[in-house]
Amino acid sequence: MTRTDPWELLGVAEGSTAEEIKAAFRTKIKNVHPDVYRGEMDAQEITTRLVLAYELLLEEAENPTGRRWRSSGSGGGWIDDEEEDEEDGDLWPWVNEIRCLGQSCRSSCIVTAPFLFSYAEDTARARAMSPNAFQGWSVGGETKDRARYCVNLAVGQCPELCIHYVTSDQHAELTDKLQGIIDGMVPLQEGAFDIQAYIAKASYDNNRRPRAKRRPKAEGEYVDWY
Structure with missing residues (x-):
């Protein structure tokens, strides 16, 4: 099943x-x-989708x-259009390429x-486009809603749970840590542990960040992927 359009x-x-x-x-x-x-x-993958x-x-x-649907550090939720500009780009996908399965996934x-993720030339693993390089949610012929759905689906179905939502500063820091491993400046085991520790702290910090404009309608409004 390669189609990712929810409709x-x-x-x-649309409009059903x-x-x-x-x-x-x-x-x-x-x-x-x-x-x-x-x-x-x-069958499990199809069911999940x-x-x-x-x-x-x-x-x-x-x-x-x-x-509109908006991703958060551990899941997502619906926000009003007037909140979109303020919230958009707040958290961004980052791939832990050490855990990524690459083309065998x-x-x-x-x-x-595909408008956001691609194989990195230096690792042959998936890599998310950086926040500064991304041109907008309507790229690749996708509407904004459908593009967001595809990203949320990609994060949710990752078998290694190696895609994480982080801030732009955290994204840059994690990318630097990963590059140190790729360049051989940091031993793999040491670097992998450092990245996992940083991700855990970033996730904790991001989940504690106030989002005053979010108004969940009921318990369970925001979905944890796993």
Whole structure:
């Protein structure tokens, strides 16, 4: 399954009602049940994509227009359009290339969100474009909403959990640490431990940062991927 468009995945048109989305999801999910599915793709991977597409589209259908999906350090949530400019670019994907499986990954972020991720020439592992280099969420022929969906899906389905949301400063710091390992200036084991420790602290700090404009509608508004 290479399609990452949530509407295409569920087989519904944009603007479909909540009931139409629910009906489509029930039909699709039955087809990947272990007792029924006989395809070559990983049924669990297909199920994960269907569930995520269902949750995003149902949330959109059941809430007023003018809200968009926004990634956070450990998941995401819906924000109002007027909040978008202030929040946009707050946290950014960074790939721990030491853990990345590269071209052997069956759930490649490069396939899911090729406008943001690509194989690095020096490591042959996935690398996210830096915040300064990225030109906008509408690149690659994707609309902003669909592009964000693809990025969230790429992060959520990573089998090694090696994609992390960080600030631009943290992104630069982690990139420098990784480059030290690549250049042979830092031993692999020592550098890998340092990166993991930095990621853990960054995640803790970012999750504590106040986001006063966020107004969750109910418990569970923001989704933890794992």
